[in-house]
Amino acid sequence: MDNNRLSPLISLKSISRKFKSSAKVTEEDIEILKDVDFEIYKGETIAVVGASGTGKSTLLHIIGTLDRPNHGYLLFENKNLFDLSQEELARFRNSKIGFVFQFHHLLQGFSAIENVMIPGLISNLSKKQIMIDSEAILEMVGLKHRIHHRAEDLSGGEQQRVALARALVMKPDILLADEPTGNLDKINSSQVHNLLVELNKELGMTLMVVTHNNGLASLMEKRVTIQDCKIVDVD
Ligand SMILES: Nc1ncnc2c1ncn2[C@@H]1O[C@H](COP(=O)(O)OP(=O)(O)OP(=O)(O)O)[C@@H](O)[C@H]1O
């Protein structure tokens, strides 16, 4: 077995997440995750599948430290992420975790390369290095010929690939993607799916993808779902 796979990159320890119900008839909390233990190993590819409203996005947000559980903790290479200050956590997130959402959230009015440069600028890396890295990653996602196009002038598939390049430019240890191709047609979807697999192979990047798309789920090594507030293997 690969050494990387012996100790987890990320461990969820007894994670629970409840939400307050906004319904006036009940004061009861809605329990989404309960005492979840789960480990993600370096280089692994995981699909999170399952019915709407079961907590897939909630899970991804907690792993990405965008949301906090009510109980439990999250280890990254055996360090407790919730021991970090907000500032340290933001820095950690910017350098170690890439996010892709269903909607690309690109900055309109800015070019493809300017959008991709943002995480590097936030990290105060040298502008020259950021430009070199941004161009390289845009080339990797097949957009070398579009780097100076403004975000809004790109097609939906191209915009999503820019978002992917932006998520990858800092070479994160893990890419968390929530319905990354939910808004794309079949051809663009399958291009992005193949790209994700390639990036995992080429960069060794760990991948966790929430998806309703069976094609994408089947490309991942592992498929899990959320059942009775726990993560369970699908096959
Ligand atoms: N901030 C919140 N406040 C209250 N309830 C919430 C909040 N966020 C999520 N929920 C509830 O938690 C449940 C899980 O939501 P989540 O978005 O994780 O589902 P999902 O599995 O990603 O669904 P989908 O496949 O539709 O995207 C839902 O019932 C949702 O209404």
Ligand SMILES: [Mg+2]
């Ligand atoms: Mg969701």
